[in-house]
Amino acid sequence: xxxxxxxxxxxxxxxxxxxxxxxxxxxxxxxxxxxxxxxxxxxxxxxxxxxxxxxxxxxxxxxxxxxxxxxxxxxxxxxxxxxxxxxxxxxxxxxxxxxxxxxxxxxxxxxxxxxxxxxxxxxxxxxxxxxxxxxxxxxxxxxxxxxxxxxxxxxxxxxxxxxxxxxxxxxxxxxxxxxxxxxxxxx
Numbered sequence: 001x002x003x004x005x006x007x008x009x010x011x012x013x014x015x016x017x018x019x020x021x022x023x024x025x026x027x028x029x030x031x032x033x034x035x036x037x038x039x040x041x042x043x044x045x046x047x048x049x050x051x052x053x054x055x056x057x058x059x060x061x062x063x064x065x066x067x068x069x070x071x072x073x074x075x076x077x078x079x080x081x082x083x084x085x086x087x088x089x090x091x092x093x094x095x096x097x098x099x100x101x102x103x104x105x106x107x108x109x110x111x112x113x114x115x116x117x118x119x120x121x122x123x124x125x126x127x128x129x130x131x132x133x134x135x136x137x138x139x140x141x142x143x144x145x146x147x148x149x150x151x152x153x154x155x156x157x158x159x160x161x162x163x164x165x166x167x168x169x170x171x172x173x174x175x176x177x178x179x180x181x182x183x184x185x186x187x
Contacts, residue, residue: 002144011164016058018124021071024113024149042150043150045152048187050154066086113129114133126142127142129144
C-alpha cells in the first residue's frame, strides 16, 4: 500500500465512503452470457469490509457510470446506504449525496480507478485508488492499495480507515468474544 500526504489524519475524519464499481468493487471485466445477460464478479472480503464499516457507524454509497441489475442486488445485499447508477458525469450524483447526507467534502472518502472519477477525487477529503488504477487517479489519491480492483483493494483501504479511527480492534474483539454482535454482517 502507498500512503501519502496526511492520509491517517484525513482518514480519521471520514464519515461516508463512496465506491466506484467497475474496476473497484469488480475486476473491471464485463462477462456476457450466451443470452446477453451480464455478470460481475464481486470479492467477498471487500463485501465483508463494507458491512463492517456500516456496523462501525460509517455510511456507504455507490456512484457508477453503468446501470446494472447485478449491482442493485449486491448493493441491497450489503445494505449500501445510497446508490447512484448511470452517472457518467458523477458530479451531480455527488452533489445530491452531499445534500442528502449533510457531510462536508473533508468527511467523505472515494475509492476509484479511472479518469471518469477524477472530478470527485479532487473534491473529497480522502481520495483513494485501487492498485491497478490509472496513473492520474493514483497521483491525486492519498492512499493507493497494493491490490487490484475486485481483488481485495476495497478491503485493504477500508481496514486503513477503520484502523485510523481506532475501530479495528473492537471489530476483531467481536469476532473473538462477541459473535452475536456480528449479526447482520454480510460478505
